[in-house]
Amino acid sequence: MKISSAKKVSIRKLFAPALLAITIAPLALTAQAHSHGDHEGQGFDRERMEERMEERRQEVYQRAEISEEKQAELNEAHAEHREAMHALREEHHERIAEILSDEEQEALRNAMQEAHEEYRGKHGKRSHHDEQEDSADSE
Structure with a gap:
């Protein structure tokens, strides 16, 4: 049985993204597990974030002319x-x-992640500020 070259190309085009996804999946899952873990390995990033927030807070205090006390x-x-x-x-x-048991907690985390991804797929990545503006516009 011979497959025409046009069918070979379309089959390659069909399976190439799937093969790429299979190849990349372990990396993506590892990155996701790290970013959504218990935050133990993120001490430096969390510390930097808190430092930036402190700097911003101090800048706002100065703009508002709040006394040092x-x-x-x-x-x-x-x-x-x-x-x-x-x-x-x-x-x-x-x-x-x-x-909940450990398994139930994991299932709940997975379900919440799926629901979050579905929501973001429907609504895109939006900030809370954008949503407030939209609700004010619709009134």
């Missing part, structure tokens, strides 16, 4: 808030672990 109080309040949120997040994770 009040800046210190605001920074303390921010640190307390961050610590409280961290404690609450940990408490929440412990509670989830009491309710």
Whole structure:
């Protein structure tokens, strides 16, 4: 049985993306696992992010002409808030672990990721700010 060269080309065109996807998939999954993991290996990035946020906060304080004394109080309040949120997040994770098995937690994470990807596929990558503008425009 001979296959015409036109069919060979179309078959190659059909399977080339699939083969590429199969080849790249392990890299993508590894990158995704790292970016959505427990954030243990991201201390440096998290630290840099917090430093940038602190710099921006200080710039805003200066623009608003907030005194250094009040800046210190605001920074303390921010640190307390961050610590409280961290404690609450940990408490929440412990509670989830009491309710769901490891397998159920993994299934829930996967389902949430799929739902997120579907939402982004339908709505694109948009910021919260863009969504507020759209809702204001539609009123």
